[in-house]
Amino acid sequence: MASMTLNRVYIPTNARNNQYILAEFKPTEQFYACFDNLQSCYERLSRQLFALCDEYELHNVHMIANDKLPIVRFHEESYCLQTPKQMLFFYNPKYHEAHKSYWDEDVKARKISLLFLATGSDIRANAANFHSKVKRTLDALLETNKNIAADDLRVRDHQHLTYDIFAKAKGNKESYGYKLRSLYPRYQARNCQLPETHSEMTYATFSLPVTRALKTEYQHLIKQGDYSLFYRAIEDAFLSSCADKQLSLCAxxxxxxxxxxxxxxxxxxxxxxxxxxxxxxxxxxxxxTASIWESNKLVDTMNFVIVAHASNKKDMGYGRFMNSVESAIYAFTDKLHINPEKQDVNVRFFQHISYQY
Structure with missing residues (x-):
């Protein structure tokens, strides 16, 4: 029983699940030459894609041909924000649906991205079925559009599990024990076949705002225009907390x-x-390890990353790894005297798998 407990991480029942699949290809000059102009190219590809998405019941899909990186996050309201480098998609999988395209009529995209967002409930339980639907859609698109070569297509499946590590301190006592199995065997068990040649990444992230309380705690290290002592103190506290739990891939x-x-x-x-x-x-x-900061710039938010080593991949899953991650975060935030009853520390557990189509 003790061994079973070690291999499960107990996560609040109000945790949020997200999944999205990104299929990308780099269009050649020959690809663009098959169309009268860029607008007709993008419009035709959009029509083909969305018609197939209707057929295979994929309800939230976007075609992106502006060379911006899609970033997906949970939100109760659905909206898309654009920066010079990013497309930020916010949505609630239970309610939000859309088929939209984004491009610049005067610019040939270096990369075209097809973004499939999971919808409905029980996202994690239905992940393999969602991936299978996307594969069938891509197969049909390649059959419909001969200008896209299967060898040029790369598929990335991203899954996030997000929760406040201090949820229990705020009164949210209910939790669920996750084994957090690796994606490849999970999909195989559900008859979703992926190529044997693939790449997997598993990691956790969290962020901390530079609050007034934190600045007060470290005011003796903060000098106007020079924040190097402050950042080094945060860096030392974080990396030592990770090292104590044998977590060696950190940023x-x-x-x-x-x-x-x-x-x-x-x-x-x-x-x-x-x-x-x-x-x-x-x-x-x-x-x-990596520490990236600028001594003359005090940011609003600090970001932290802890990556799973190959040795953390167990048959039971990544539950033991996440228990170590949580212990490291508790130790780190305790050193910073963060109040768990007043501040959220949202942890994101990421599982990615990618392969050449």
Whole structure:
């Protein structure tokens, strides 16, 4: 019984589940040459895609041809925000549906993204069925549109489980024990076949606002125009909390950019004005940490990432890993004297699987 408990992480019953699948391809000049103009190209692809989505009962799908990265988050209201680098989609899977396209009529997209958002309830339980529907839709689209080659298509399945780690301190006592099984065996068990050659990433993130209370706690380290001592104190507290729980793949980002986690065998570290790509080798036994901040810039929010090592992948799932992550977060926030009854610390557990179609 004790072993079973260690392999489950108990998460509040009001946790939020999200799933989305991103299918991407890089259109060639030959692809664009098949159409009279860019508008006819994008409009025809949209019509083909959305007709197939109706057929296969996919109710929230977007075609993106503006070279912006889609970011998906839960929200009670449905809306889409655009920045120079991102498409931010907010929605509640239980209620919101849409078929929309986004493009610039004067610009040939370097990449076309087809974004499929899961809808309905029991998102995690129905994840394999949703993935199967998307695969059938993509198969039909490739059959309909001969200008897209299957070999050019890359599919990424993203699943998030989001919850306040301090929910119990606020009176939300009910929880559910998750084993958090790896995606590949979960899908196989539900007759959703994925290629043997694939890449998986599992990690957790959380963020902390730089509140007045936090600045007061560390006021002796904060100097006008120089926040290096403050950031180093946060960095030391975070990394030491992770090290105590044998969590060796970690990052602290406090420069205003959104961290994106990638496998170093596929993507390398890079950054633009809004996004910070963090690449980890999950097979390596080396400690891999990153601390990214600017000494003259005090941000509103600090972001933290803890990535699962290959050794954290158990037959039972990632429950043991997330128990270690939670213990590290409790220790870290305790060092910062954060009040669990007054402040939310929302943890996101991410599972990604990607493959060449």
């Amino acid at each position: 602290f980002v406090a420069d205003g950019r959104l961290p994106l986690v990638r496998n170093s065998q596929i993507d390398k570290n890079s950054a633009n004005s809004e996004l910070q790509k963090l690449s980890f080798d999950t097979e390596s036994d080396k400690v891999q």
